[in-house]
Amino acid sequence: xxxxxxxxxxxxxxxxxxxxxxxxxxxxxxxxxxxxxxxxxxxxxxxxxxxxxxxxxxxxxxxxxxxxxxxxxxxxxxxxxxxxxxxxxxxxxxxxxxxxxxxxxxxxxxxxxxxxxxxxxxxxxxxxxxxxxxxxxxxxxxxx
Amino acid sequence: xxxxxxxxxxxxxxxxxxxxxxxxxxxxxxxxxxxxxxxxxxxxxxxxxxxxxxxxxxxxxxxxxxxxxxxxxxxxxxxxxxxxxxxxxxxxxxxxxxxxxxxxxxxxxxxxxxxxxxxxxxxxxxxxxxxxxxxxxxxxxxxxxxxxxxxxxxxxxxxxxxxxxxxxxxxxxxxxxxxxxxxxxxxxxxxxxxxxxxxxxxxxxxxxxxxxxxxxxxxxxxxxxxxxxxxxxxxxxxxxxxxxxxxxxxxxxxxxxxxxxxxxxxxxxxxxxxxxxxxxxxxxxxxxxxxxxxxxxxxxxxxxxxxxxxxxxxxxxxxxxxxxxxxxxxxxxxxxxxxxxxxxxxxxxxxxxxxxxxxxxxxxxxxxxxxxxxxxxxxxxxxxxxxxxxxxxxxxxxxxxxxxxxxxxxxxxxxxxxxxxxxxxxxxxxxxxxxxxxxxxxxxxxxxxxxxxxxxxxxxxxxxxxxxxxxxxxxxxxxxxxxxxxxxxxxxxxxxxxxxxxxxxxxxxxxxxxxxxxxxxxxxxxxxxxxxxxxxxxxxxxxxxxxxx
Amino acid sequence: xxxxxxxxxxxxxxxxxxxxxxxxxxxxxxxxxxxxxxxxxxxxxxxxxxxxxxxxxxxxxxxxxxxxxxxxxxxxxxxxxxxxxxxxxxxxxxxxxxxxxxxxxxxxxxxxxxxxxxxxxxxxxxxxxxxxxxxxxxxxxxxxxxxxxxxxxxxxxxxxxxxxxxxxxxxxxxxxxxxxxxxxxxxxxxxxxxxxxxxxxxxxxxxxxxxxxxxxxxxxxxxxxxxxxxxxxxxxxxxx
Numbered sequence: 013x014x015x016x017x018x019x020x021x022x023x024x025x026x027x028x029x030x031x032x033x034x035x036x037x038x039x040x041x042x043x044x045x046x047x048x049x050x051x052x053x054x055x056x057x058x059x060x061x062x063x064x065x066x067x068x069x070x071x072x073x074x075x076x077x078x079x080x081x082x083x084x085x086x087x088x089x090x091x092x093x094x095x096x097x098x099x100x101x102x103x104x105x106x107x108x109x110x111x112x113x114x115x116x117x118x119x120x121x122x123x124x125x126x127x128x129x130x131x132x133x134x135x136x137x138x139x140x141x142x143x144x145x146x147x148x149x150x151x152x153x154x155x156x
Numbered sequence: 157x158x159x160x161x162x163x164x165x166x167x168x169x170x171x172x173x174x175x176x177x178x179x180x181x182x183x184x185x186x187x188x189x190x191x192x193x194x195x196x197x198x199x200x201x202x203x204x205x206x207x208x209x210x211x212x213x214x215x216x217x218x219x220x221x222x223x224x225x226x227x228x229x230x231x232x233x234x235x236x237x238x239x240x241x242x243x244x245x246x247x248x249x250x251x252x253x254x255x256x257x258x259x260x261x262x263x264x265x266x267x268x269x270x271x272x273x274x275x276x277x278x279x280x281x282x283x284x285x286x287x288x289x290x291x292x293x294x295x296x297x298x299x300x301x302x303x304x305x306x307x308x309x310x311x312x313x314x315x316x317x318x319x320x321x322x323x324x325x326x327x328x329x330x331x332x333x334x335x336x337x338x339x340x341x342x343x344x345x346x347x348x349x350x351x352x353x354x355x356x357x358x359x360x361x362x363x364x365x366x367x368x369x370x371x372x373x374x375x376x377x378x379x380x381x382x383x384x385x386x387x388x389x390x391x392x393x394x395x396x397x398x399x400x401x402x403x404x405x406x407x408x409x410x411x412x413x414x415x416x417x418x419x420x421x422x423x424x425x426x427x428x429x430x431x432x433x434x435x436x437x438x439x440x441x442x443x444x445x446x447x448x449x450x451x452x453x454x455x456x457x458x459x460x461x462x463x464x465x466x467x468x469x470x471x472x473x474x475x476x477x478x479x480x481x482x483x484x485x486x487x488x489x490x491x492x493x494x495x496x497x498x499x500x501x502x503x504x505x506x507x508x509x510x511x512x513x514x515x516x517x518x519x520x521x522x523x524x525x526x527x528x529x530x531x532x533x534x535x536x537x538x539x540x541x542x543x544x545x546x547x548x549x550x551x552x553x554x555x556x557x558x559x560x561x562x563x564x565x566x567x568x569x570x571x572x573x574x575x576x577x578x579x580x581x582x583x584x585x586x587x588x589x590x591x592x593x594x595x596x597x598x599x600x601x602x603x604x605x606x607x608x609x610x611x612x613x614x615x616x617x618x619x620x621x622x623x624x625x626x627x628x629x630x631x632x633x634x635x636x637x638x639x640x641x642x643x644x645x646x647x648x649x650x651x652x653x654x655x656x657x658x659x660x661x662x663x664x665x666x667x668x669x670x671x672x673x674x675x676x677x678x679x680x681x682x683x684x685x686x687x688x689x690x691x692x693x694x695x696x697x698x699x700x701x702x703x704x705x
Numbered sequence: 706x707x708x709x710x711x712x713x714x715x716x717x718x719x720x721x722x723x724x725x726x727x728x729x730x731x732x733x734x735x736x737x738x739x740x741x742x743x744x745x746x747x748x749x750x751x752x753x754x755x756x757x758x759x760x761x762x763x764x765x766x767x768x769x770x771x772x773x774x775x776x777x778x779x780x781x782x783x784x785x786x787x788x789x790x791x792x793x794x795x796x797x798x799x800x801x802x803x804x805x806x807x808x809x810x811x812x813x814x815x816x817x818x819x820x821x822x823x824x825x826x827x828x829x830x831x832x833x834x835x836x837x838x839x840x841x842x843x844x845x846x847x848x849x850x851x852x853x854x855x856x857x858x859x860x861x862x863x864x865x866x867x868x869x870x871x872x873x874x875x876x877x878x879x880x881x882x883x884x885x886x887x888x889x890x891x892x893x894x895x896x897x898x899x900x901x902x903x904x905x906x907x908x909x910x911x912x913x914x915x916x917x918x919x920x921x922x923x924x925x926x927x928x929x930x931x932x933x934x935x936x937x938x939x940x941x942x943x944x945x
Contacts, residue, residue, distance in 0.1 A: 041804055389764065
């Protein structure tokens with residue numbers, strides 16, 4: 013149940029307006045030009061950061077003005093932010109994994125350089141993938 | 157407001173209205189095109205219970221196959237391939253067609269608007285669309301079984317799922333559709349809770365069931381889209397070999413597990429939170445006592461939903477994830493124990509010095525407490541890195557998640573079904589036989605799954621067709637237990653269905669509950685309430701008080 | 706908590722002013738409550754859209770991490786030769802087209818809110834036209850890729866000294882390119898369908914300052930499609 017006590021019917025009062033929307037459009041087009049121009053310089057790995065930062069500013073402008081979040085009930089903005097937040101969690105933990113693989117080897121790891129290489133028959137990359145429904149005596153499915 | 161409810165009152169204080177939601181309109185079309193949340197709830201109930209039956213048959217077949225090392229069912233030889241299909245279909249049907257949609261789709265659909273004092277959910281047509289998407293998904297899933305069955309396990313792990321000749325594409329398409337059904341249900345509940353609460357009902361005046369289902373809905377909306385896209389990627393990988401999951405064409409199989417568990421770990425909470433939500437209703441009602449720590453339980457529900465999003469890596473400790481990630485995920489996993497513990501503590505404190513009556517729903521609720529305690533505590537073994545490496549993919553895991561998914565959620569679901577059955581149908585069932593079914597359920601469940609902890613810790617791997625002879629006694633024990641579970645479920649079905657044959661006899665408030673759904677007639681009228689209910693008391697107010705007129 | 710709420714049991718949908726609104730659904734107390742609820746539902750739906758695309762963004766990011774060099778080489782093929790320098794011409798134009806269409810959309814919503822019926826129709830039609838321009842440019846882009854054999858997975862058939870077939874990463878880049886721009890394109894198509902429906906209703910005179918919910922909600926949808934493109938554009942056309 014809405015907690016608002018004011019009684020305006022839909023359309024009684026509106027924020028925003030053509031002037032603000034048009035100004036916002038020009039700001040967005042300007043930022044597009046800036047991001048294309050910035051991409052032609054080489055800032056190293058900062059390029060991606062700059063591009064995403066400009067994109068985020070543009071997204072915020074679209075959200076605040078075109079989608080009326082600036083004047084809307086805060087719950088809608090919270091929902092949108094939550095969406096990006098959980099996407100961020102997904103991205104962060106995935107990168108935590110892929111960027112740290114092989115960084116931490118056990119202390120008693122044997123020196124693999126002098127080890128005898130495994131025969132090709134044991135190397136999955138050098139043998140064709142088994143046909144899935146080949147009759148195998150004990151079909152072992154090992155996943156959780 | 158008139159409310160003649162004191163402890164244990166069982167008064168049907170109003171004449172039963174002639175028209176209710178069941179008999180106001182008749183005919184197939186009046187059901188197929190209904191937008192009434194109560195009718196959609198009933199249809200969901202019938203649908204998900206059919207899925208439960210199907211999944212249960214596969215479960216019995218899995219257990220029967222493992223009864224002897226010879227793998228014969230009534231003299232028929234079960235091959236390893238057939239066995240792979242049995243456990244896959246058992247898992248897929250139970251997870252995607254039963255547990256995830258059952259409590260939200262059926263009981264919650266029916267009860268949640270009533271509890272809020274609303275006339276319907278926020279988007280009634282979307283609600284019906286959700287049900288039909290469930291039907292489409294179910295038809296696709298069942299046809300994939302008829303055409304050629306899936307043998308990947310319900311998790312569809314790559315690289316096996318991208319190479320097997322089973323009907324993985326159709327099955328994943330079915331799950332994709334079911335995902336959208338789930339999203340629509342969740343979206344509807346969030347909007348309903350935000351906007352359709354009765355006048356006077358603030359956020360902390362809502363029944364705890366609503367809090368639990370609100371948390372569930374948050375997960376449904378935030379996590380399920382990722383499952384959708386994961387399954388699309390899997391289908392494209394199978395059909396067009398786009399090179400994301402298959403290492404032979406440059407993909408990363410571990411990536412699939414990240415994508416899959418980003419949904420499927422929160423999905424575990426889509427399954428358990430509704431169970432907890434039901435228990436939060438049953439315990440105060442049958443203890444005739446105000447719930448202990450209302451806000452703590454409410455916050456615990458929401459924080460469980462949030463924590464569920466940052467622990468998925470504990471499914472991948474030995475899957476090739478980096479060691480740093482395993483350590484981080486293991487540490488975060490222990491966070492889950494805090495809100496779970498808070499809840500169990502509060503439920504027990506509610507029962508303490510309560511006026512407990514052991515009616516059928518309460519017996520299921522007490523079973524829940526015991527089974528959830530075992531399921532939750534064994535989860536700590538699996539969240540701990542060092543023990544999990546030993547226990548990964550053994551029967552210990554199987555037993556753990558069955559204690560949580562089945563021992564907790566399904567127990568709560570059956571308890572909730574008994575609890576709201578008089579409200580849904582207007583009929584009381586045989587209390588005695590209901591109680592017997594609850595006791596048999598508890599015995600059968602433990603007989604089936606306790607031995608599996610022992611099997612697992614001794615090294616019996618899950619999903620294996622063959623096993624060492626020394627494991628046979630425990631497998632026999634477990635299989636016999638599965639028959640006891642089956643007996644209990646058939647008994648419940650008989651008890652409930654038998655009640656439909658007699659005329660409506662249930663009072664409006666058979667259990668003396670304090671939440672709003674008990675203030676309308678049993679069964680409710682089409683528009684739920686004669687007059688807009690206005691909330692005047694805090695929820696779970698069982699203090700005896702003067703009857704005001 | 707409000708105590709001034711009217712009796713929601715009265716059928717037929719009257720708001721506080723006693724005016725009958727034909728779009729009022731019986732389970733809402735007021736039109737305002739109904740509008741707020743619809744909007745909340747739309748925002749929740751938009752979040753599922755963000756997470757749906759988000760999965761692809763994460764997959765793209767991880768694959769770019771796996772094959773950084775190949776992704777950079779492949780993305781050069783999204784650029785065109787402008788005065789002897791590679792420039793993402795199609796991508797930039799499409800970005801501007803979508804931004805302008807967002808502006809026409811919001812102007813359409815504003816016109817509906819202020820009872821300017823003719824203007825509403827005009828802005829909505831303009832939005833549809835801009836969406837068609839976007840898809841037209843996309844079609845040109847796609848046909849170049851088809852011609853060059855720069856396609857996902859088993860369809861990859863590029864015959865040239867660079868981006869050699871069989872090297873991991875190239876086909877994956879184009880798989881993501883087609884999946885993400887394709888899914889976005891499907892959303893644009895759906896948007897065109899929704900906008901056409903709005904035009905039909907607006908011409909019929911359904912919308913006014915008392916009821917403009919569908920225009921507002923389709924507007925939100927259209928802006929989220931724009932917002933997703935705002936992120937797609939730099940990731941595909943500007944990485945270096």
